[in-house]
């Protein structure tokens with residue numbers, strides 16, 4: 557039998573895998589975020605936006621957008637040799653929210669993407685994770701044409717609890733997205749540790 561060189565000598569590290577959700581309103585950049593960091597070709601379930609859907613699918617601010625996620629995005633990123641994240645991007649439009657419960661099953665934490673031009677679109681995602689005690693980080697996706705607000709103002713507008721991290725990011729940029737994901741893992745870990753210390 558022939559063994560590949562890479563098979564020999566190296567102790568194999570079985571990575572810990574975590575599931576992370578990427579949520580937020582319609583067209584905020586969830587599919588873009590998963591695509592920016594995924595090391596496998598991301599699985600996408602995109603459908604074309606149609607003329608008939610125009611009244612409900614508000615693309616103002618993202619006029620270049622022609623498709624929308626109807627089920628989920630899926631991607632994977634190895635943050636460290638022993639730490640792999642599976643990313644599940646949720647559909648942004650309200651009519652697909654019935655899928656969130658299934659998607660959030662077993663999730664370690666979540667990223668709620670927000671766009672300051674329509675901040676209210678992410679309220680539902682913030683509520684969803686708060687109610688289910690799923691730790692989350694808010695990532696403000698900085699589109700070029702949106703005004704910049706101080707982080708504290710955005711935090712107040714979202715009525716976020718003090719311990720919820722809020723970070724500025726660019727969903728198209730791998731390093732920026734990686735930072736957000738590291739933030740989610742750290743936040744989820746300290747959240748779990750706090751909960752444990754309360755219950756023991």
Ligand SMILES: Nc1nc2c(ncn2[C@@H]2O[C@H](COP(=O)(O)OP(=O)(O)OP(=O)(O)O)[C@@H](O)[C@H]2O)c(=O)[nH]1
Nearest residue numbers: 582583584585586587588620621624625648699727
């Ligand atoms: N300028 C700019 N454009 C972005 C950014 N992120 C996403 N886009 C664009 O914004 C549009 C929306 O991005 P998507 O990733 O499809 O958004 P989504 O949240 O997956 O949308 P739904 O699945 O329909 O809810 C696309 O045309 C992207 O190219 C960003 O940070 N800056």
Ligand SMILES: [Mg+2]
Nearest residue numbers: 586587624625
């Ligand atoms: Mg999408």
